[in-house]
Amino acid sequence: MGVYDQGVMFASEMDGVDPLKGIRQEFYLNDEVIYMDGNSLGLFPKAAEASLLRVLEDYKRMGIDCWTKTNPQLFLYQDHLGALMASLVGASPEEVTIMSNTTLNLHSMIATFYKPSAERFKILVDDLTFPTSRYAIESQLRLKGLAPEEALKEVKSLDGRTLDEDRLIEAMTEDVAIAVFPSVLYRSGQLLDVARLTQTAHERGIIIGFDCCHGVGAVPHEFSKWDVDFAVWCTYKYLNGGPGSNAALYLNKRHFGLHPGLAGWQGYVKDKQFDLLNTFEPVRNAGGWQSGTQNIFSMAPLEGSLELFNRVGVENIREKSLKLTDYLMALIDDKLTGYGFSVGNPREPHRRGGHVALEHSDAVRINQALKDNGVMPDFRAPNVIRLAPIALYTSFTEVFRVVETLVRIMDEKLYENYSSMRGTVA
Numbered sequence: 001m002g003v004y005d006q007g008v009m010f011a012s013e014m015d016g017v018d019p020l021k022g023i024r025q026e027f028y029l030n031d032e033v034i035y036m037d038g039n040s041l042g043l044f045p046k047a048a049e050a051s052l053l054r055v056l057e058d059y060k061r062m063g064i065d066c067w068t069k070t071n072p073q074l075f076l077y078q079d080h081l082g083a084l085m086a087s088l089v090g091a092s093p094e095e096v097t098i099m100s101n102t103t104l105n106l107h108s109m110i111a112t113f114y115k116p117s118a119e120r121f122k123i124l125v126d127d128l129t130f131p132t133s134r135y136a137i138e139s140q141l142r143l144k145g146l147a148p149e150e151a152l153k154e155v156k157s158l159d160g161r162t163l164d165e166d167r168l169i170e171a172m173t174e175d176v177a178i179a180v181f182p183s184v185l186y187r188s189g190q191l192l193d194v195a196r197l198t199q200t201a202h203e204r205g206i207i208i209g210f211d212c213c214h215g216v217g218a219v220p221h222e223f224s225k226w227d228v229d230f231a232v233w234c235t236y237k238y239l240n241g242g243p244g245s246n247a248a249l250y251l252n253k254r255h256f257g258l259h260p261g262l263a264g265w266q267g268y269v270k271d272k273q274f275d276l277l278n279t280f281e282p283v284r285n286a287g288g289w290q291s292g293t294q295n296i297f298s299m300a301p302l303e304g305s306l307e308l309f310n311r312v313g314v315e316n317i318r319e320k321s322l323k324l325t326d327y328l329m330a331l332i333d334d335k336l337t338g339y340g341f342s343v344g345n346p347r348e349p350h351r352r353g354g355h356v357a358l359e360h361s362d363a364v365r366i367n368q369a370l371k372d373n374g375v376m377p378d379f380r381a382p383n384v385i386r387l388a389p390i391a392l393y394t395s396f397t398e399v400f401r402v403v404e405t406l407v408r409i410m411d412e413k414l415y416e417n418y419s420s421m422r423g424t425v426a
């Protein structure tokens, strides 16, 4: 008997013994929809709403005094939130700050570290990383007068899904100045061996940074232990900061003495920032890379959300996340392979992140049918339905229901009612 045939009672038993089951009530959920898209835009915690409203109230009452007379002080809010974030990524508080968006934070890092010489001038990437990294890096190369065709080195995936770390390492040649990879791939959910890549890059004199948008909040990261040079990640996916909440930056303390590549007055030594001197004196920590005035309302939800993460613990989140995705994959194996579905993510726990990449040649239409049948998935071209059961708010029963819905969609051919054109925000 397969796990699917054990039925919904089995899922409900798993929910019964789930140590995180109570956390679900701390989120805004829609009872009509099983939300499997938290890897794209996470649901809102009530604590995030509370911190946002508190900051708004402070501003309404105090006007400009809100910068200095609140607790925590808004003038230092990015540092405060960076410190709350640090435990999720294994960093010291002063190595993390919250600012702008992932793309701009990557720009800032490349602008800081990229000092091409005649011998070492290439930036190493792969062809599966979310393309904003590529756009940012290519534009940074152009700013230095270099053509991407000569200075960008790309490792191509052999299967279009995953990256082979041996091949990434093979490409770390003497002409490479910086390597930028994801910690978790956005489409297949593959988790890379960040420690090994970092160690090898350093042995070869290469600076290495990671886009961790699909990792942080689902998978524990250990930036200090792994000794990565820098990392950037967004906060609206697994960290539930709301649409467009500000991104995060990790900068290894070994680099605190560097001059920020995209400097601005918010990075100034704090007690002298308002002296407004023409000579720039950056804070000697990640905060030195802050640029202009903080987007307070785009980061305030993070205060509540990160406090929730710290209370639950990212190790506990990972433990449940792996159980949820294990269960989902077992149900897929049992019930969906006969309809042409397959699992596109690596299976081993140490090689996968927080979502399951469900592949099907008719994925666009099936994805739309799911949406109209009470499940919120997300589609990535050409054939992947990403399903992300979130440890903080998804139940095992919901995972069962998702597969049950897929079985119905296939049995009743409901997907045939849809066009194979994907929507604008897929």
Ligand SMILES: Cc1ncc(COP(=O)(O)O)c(C=O)c1O
Pocket: 101, 102, 103, 104, 130, 132, 182, 186, 211, 213, 214, 234, 247
């Ligand atoms: C892996 C990855 N990196 C970067 C981004 C974009 O980040 P931002 O819009 O914060 O620049 C995304 C967005 O989905 C992503 O999935």
